[in-house]
Amino acid sequence: MTTAYVAMFAIGGIAVLVTLLLTDIDLGGTHDGLPFLSLTGLSAGLLGAGAGGLVSGWAGLGGLGSGLIAAGSGVALMFALQGLLLPYLRRQEANSHRGRASYIGLLGEVTLDVPADGWGEVSFVDPDGNRVRARAITAEPEALPKSTRIYIADVDSEFVHVVAVQAI
Structure with a gap:
């Protein structure tokens, strides 16, 4: 048996x-x-x-x-x-059908300075409400210091591309 x-x-x-x-x-x-x-x-x-x-x-x-x-x-x-x-x-x-492209258009904050010629880190909340930290680069002429409010304009496989947003 x-x-x-x-x-x-x-x-x-x-x-x-x-x-x-x-x-x-x-x-x-x-x-x-x-x-x-x-x-x-x-x-x-x-x-x-x-x-x-x-x-x-x-x-x-x-x-x-x-x-x-x-x-x-x-x-x-x-x-x-x-x-x-x-x-x-x-x-x-x-809930696994969302990709990095869903980050485009979100607002966040710089958590590690983003230099004009290198990468830094940003933090934001994804569409599902989860806190995300991502490596970021910017095309702006000046570095984005910590706590700068940012807008995610594009993404690629390695970085999110961010621009600074003026506080209202």
């Missing part, structure tokens, strides 16, 4: 990693009816059953006790993954 639990654990573990890293294939057609029939849910159940069966077998429980623990562990892991982890990961995907 231990061999079966080891096989379930290995196959389930590999399948969970593959589905989480590559895709969530839905064998049930949609997530509206039976979400636990997705490949991710089934592989999580297989992983949980293998782990529960192995641990209970090593603890000295008999075949029936190990089987019950394996089934309970499989169902628990399946629902934990489908009900808790995947919704969280999907919410994280939804």
